[in-house]
Amino acid sequence: MTPFTVTILGSSSALPTLTRFPTSQVVSLNDKLYLIDCGEGTQIQMRKFGLKMGKINHIFISHLHGDHIFGLPGLISTMALGGKKGELHIYAHSDLKIMMDPLLIFMKDMNDFKVVYHPLNFRRRSLVFEDSRLTVESFPLKHRISCCGFLFKEKQQELHLRGDLINYLNISIKDRVILKSGADYIKADGTVIPNTDLTIPPDRMRSYAFCTDTLPRKQIIPVIQNVDLLYHEATFCNDLKDLALKTYHSTALQAAEIAFKSGVKKLIIGHFSSRYKYEKPLVDEARTVFPNTFAANEGEVFVI
């Protein structure tokens, strides 16, 4: 199965700490890298964890608070200095361009490298990106400013051919393509061999949902239903649920409840307030409702 992973670059909330950077993650599928959010120091973390910046062509930004975007100017600048060519696509609130343009004046002189901004829809679930391997949808969250989550879903892949039989029957390249699409194989003498004898079903379609910053929001449950991996913010423990409500954040318990009701397989919590030196109380609290919970930590790679 092709590796499909998410690497945590930053797990703090607005104030970074000695061990936690502000929010950023890299989703990797089939050797392609997709960046979600870009807090200050994202380029430093990518270098530390051996992730090649030049491989990033698509960046998804949940919202325009500084701890989710202040790493963009440095990352783009380093990409440019590294000789990156072509287009870098950023999916974000339309104001991002207004914020970045004065900082990226050097881009004006670079015809080979261009940033293309794609405004997100914060009102309803929308398909924002697709390539041959996956789709990315956005969906509304509830924060102090416009904010959305992202759902990464692997696309249905082709059938796998059973190499031993394919070679034994000496099936042509052209017929192999036809077989992969699901058709039966017809031999030169007219004999039909059912497709199921010659192929193996495609890999299961895996999915990952990213939800930060937000109040716990029941409207997202049908969107993230049954995902393999959910990242949900848990800025506070539940004894501070009034503060969470006031600041439009979630508690670890609330994140776990969302995970439980959505039937997801695994939950990562993050975006921890700097008041928590250790993540244990947050993880312990979430596990009372959803045992398969893990804390986001810088450099950790979660398999989707």
Added chain:
Amino acid sequence: MTPFTVTILGSSSALPTLTRFPTSQVVSLNDKLYLIDCGEGTQIQMRKFGLKMGKINHIFISHLHGDHIFGLPGLISTMALGGKKGELHIYAHSDLKIMMDPLLIFMKDMNDFKVVYHPLNFRRRSLVFEDSRLTVESFPLKHRISCCGFLFKEKQQELHLRGDLINYLNISIKDRVILKSGADYIKADGTVIPNTDLTIPPDRMRSYAFCTDTLPRKQIIPVIQNVDLLYHEATFCNDLKDLALKTYHSTALQAAEIAFKSGVKKLIIGHFSSRYKYEKPLVDEARTVFPNTFAANEGEVFVI
């Protein structure tokens, strides 16, 4: 003697490395902190090295390349979240305000905390700041865009009183103030005691010059003459002097020649190209001309 130091927060050139952050330094005198340049990650480095962000009220920015300013939005945002009050003064090219304003929209709602921009003069040496203990002057450097260096000079301090004699003669508070200004002491019976008998000369006035990014520039020699400590960029070794010339940077040898001709006491070199994994060849090269040369390294504190 009051501690007067500079702490290196970042010593890389445009591309940060696994061990080097982009340019930033903290000058500390009399428990006051002054920031010079603010590359991405400055707030992370300040936290790491135990320097309180709230104590920064004055920031000096040499020029508007990203590796000298991309840490500003995060630093200011963290100061605001930390409840900082009053004014933060930034001395920089006038375009900085245009670059920062769209990122700092949250400041609009903060009446207690305000950023005040002071445009620098890139044509001639100018006094940009003074308080009771020091002056900061800017002076033109030669880079691809407007750029200046900074000269931190301690002000002449008062004479120290000789406590033993002052107590023995039972000199009043009022007369002590007069003595500190340099006047002789006249006893009640009219006897004159010369000032030099009752005082010790003030501490030597110390000075620090910061010069990056720049070609080696002989015009700065009279400005930085005899400073106690000089930071001069040394992006390359001298075998790449053509590249240095083309990119408006200096080599380690050229930095050392400036230090030698200026009669400075000690030289720090920094702003190293990411191609140098170790600073040894740069330091070795500089020491052939100016033996008292040291490399800037993150977290290092140099006494001025």
